[in-house]
Amino acid sequence: MAKEDYYNTLGVDRNASEAEIKKAFRKLAMKYHPDTNQGDAKAEKKFKELNEANDILSNEEKRAAYDRFGHAAFEQGGSGGFDQGFGHGFSGFSDIFDEMFGDAFSGGRKNTGRQSGRGSDLRYNMEISLMQAFKGDKAKIRVPASVQCKDCKGIGSKNGVAPETCNACNGYGKVRAQQGFFTIERTCPTCQGSGQVIKESCSVCKGSGRIQKQKTLSVNIPSGVEDGTRIRLSGEGEAGLNGSPPGDLYIFITISPHYIFQRDNANIYCRVPIPFTSASLGGHVEVPTVDGGRAKITIPAGTQSGFQFRLKGKGMSILRSKERGDMFVEALVETPVNLSKRQKEILKEFEDEGKNEKNNPETEGFFSKVRDLWEDLKD
Template sequence: MSTKDFIEKDFYKVLGVPKDATEAEIKKAYRKLAREFHPDANKGNAKAEERFKEISEANDVLGDAKKRKEYDEARALFGNGGFRPGPGAGGGSFNFDLGDLFGGAQGGSGSGGFGDVFGGLFNRGGTGTTRAQPRRGQDIESEVTLSFTEAIEGATVPLRMSSQQPCKACSGTGDKNGTPRVCPTCVGTGQVARGSGGGFSLTDPCPDCKGRGLIAENPCEVCMGSGRAKSSRTMQVRIPAGVSDGQRIRLRGKGAPGERGGPAGDLYVVVHVGEHPVFGRRGDNLTVTVPVTFAEAALGGEVRVPTLGGPPVTLKLPPGTPNGRTMRARGKGAVRKDGSHGDLLVTVEVSVPKDLSGKARDALQAYREATAGEDPRAELFEAAKGA
């Protein structure tokens, strides 16, 4: 589809929708018309096939918010006087060359052609442009290892990173004289179009300038004309509280600097977390195993439990607490994204003494005699028989 056709065609009329139609209304109108004029439903009908192409073409523009905005702006521009016949024109003819207006393939060194207006929609820059486009900096990925406590509480760590940055020798121009020329192949856009059907084009990086939009007549000996050179820097990075092992954090704008005013790339940090000798982690909760005596488990009592980075908490142990039971200390876990804390999960482990004093042995012997009639394994055998 040529630029002239693009200006003259009323895609709203093609789909039969008003100019203020919503996305849903445009989609509904397109689907209805597409079913009616689809080639499979109108075999051998050339008019229906042509109508289907017009409908698809209109939907390609109006169905895309960005393309629709550019289309509306272009139509408004020419509606405000861009398409005016000269005083000597008659019979509705124009007194200027449309090829000159839209920046034809012959091109020139001038600027200001309307081809630049439609560069985004048709994926081609105007032939008159003399400025290379801004280029976003590269994304950088790095790794950091934190202690268990640092991961829970958050930490600021130094990261030494290597990335491609503007070459200092040529100030990022790629030319040792600092005067590169605009790439004639892509006209400074850094991209070239390739046909994809349907009247529109896809873009690829320009093979001549490698996507820079500029070509160095006298390549810089340091960066070999690329305008980029490897550089190392150390950055202080804040790792938020509550990160987990293997988590990938994105820091916007902390990557390599852009070119020609383009934005910087992003920094991705992969976090590795070391183990703790006492605490473990289960999601936003911390875990700890606390040994208790047989008497505490059987008779109940209070046990002090350590917390990470804070004072101990006291938990009440109910009488008859079995080995392996887990209790919860609320708010003593890891920090969540909303600023709240998870819990500390406390697992009880009955500790069996290896050495007993004579008094303790006599007491346990008396206890065994007192409970001689009880068999804790009786239900086990009963269940095995009935299975």
Template structure:
């Protein structure tokens, strides 16, 4: 077992404040919100908690300094009744909440709040462009209609917690306080439980929700629908619904942030002589773009304002168009003859190919 001072990363001479600060900083790095179900983080946190419990207490710290870990092993009576450390009866999250004085999911003095619910929604790039109203079908806990969410008739004091809403458990020399599992912290139990919801005050129900998705949404955007999550048991309030947007890939356009990218093929002759090409735009209208003579394959141009709408603004991104010159295939013998004739005539044109050959022979001799 590691030395408690080493575990917290403090000197043996560290003050109480230094120990407290070291514990908080290190413990926050194992926060259960970021490490749910991670046994490594849990183990590390429990080691930190154990070290802190000893070193924060002057008397225990003095004993530890003299005797070491032996002082806190099971069966070593006579040191204030320590039984070693046993966090096993407690969930990581509860333990964390205890150490930092938090109450999870139950705001102090308020009603219990139900869980937040996630809904994943795929939208097309066109839908993301225009924005849309969409009806989604969700399946959440809602208040039971038969008992109006109360869970039944009449109230008794909860026998498990004696009406306190919390139960205390001794864990070594800690006294752990957790929300009562029978009455969920209310301190009351139903005398005559409702049959439709088995006394929980809530039932699962499928229902439609109409949502408005703003123009410009992108993958990773999350929309909060307040109060549309799960209702908490026995007359509690509802959590929130989070709609996670996923924008599906498009066959023509690639999106990067607010900008769009499209590749447009250009016939060889148009590239050489110049002319109009049709450039599609996501609004469905498209544009004629006039090419100058001598377009090279891979040339990119920017068309301003033809990208995606910028979320929560009236601006638009840009459209980047890459032109690919198409080399003709399946030529007739007549076309071949014409091209050969063309090639014989084209020696005096400035040529990228000639420049390239010259550069290669200059470098490699």
């Protein structure tokens, strides 16, 4: 029985480009693939014909011979001189697997070496005081991390001897098994896909190339650092695989609350109790500053609770700057408690003498509005 024309088999004309042939083969091969047509003898036969046609027409020399001599070019002893072995019949479908699944179905490429990769980055949470954030500091930290084994220099073999090519896969990292029409590839169990094997593992790291260790590191905390700042220590993360570069260590700064000062960006706030008499008559109060110094504040007569005094340039250090923020001192007028009999008498006299708007303008103003409200509610 005469063979069908290869161009007709793929459904393309004789002037079809290489891309058109490949596209047609891909479409039909998927349709007649034995895995999707199990037990269908016609589909199996058609699939073989598609592979044969694609093997010829996708090869420039074979296609030229076919165009000139037809099927006779590939018959035993034919003038074309080409030998069509069974092993070549699946080359086109192998290309499809390469496109769809990458290297999982691709053969012929040796693995360039054992698995490698930059080490993982590490995170370290560090809590510092407000004073450390203001002045800057140099702190020591201890970080558990994997480091490169010094005995094998990260290779994993005894005395750092270079790994050998895996005999099971010849360095490809994959082994093949024939299943029906297909050659199935899987990761080489001997070398775990690396293509290389270590004859004798390093006794220190047991072949991993890395060991666990507590590292003591010095951290420079810049003055003016803010809560949530991230400091990077290059190369202080996990060691890389098989001698690859290590990762980095990222230190996240948290500033602990202070018992006197509150920080808002570059400004410092604090609340200072003011005696009732000082707030009424005026006076002075001495307050601490974040730099460890002292500042004297003049309290004007009649100072109310909540009033803020601004101390320019007495706030926090500003990161990468010589300037500082400001300090704001909020007055909290303290009502006296545990009064003696005489103190109560004096305050009573003060109350009797001070029942006018001049002494208590806020009080009189508020209750004036309250009286207006009550009048409005009557209407």
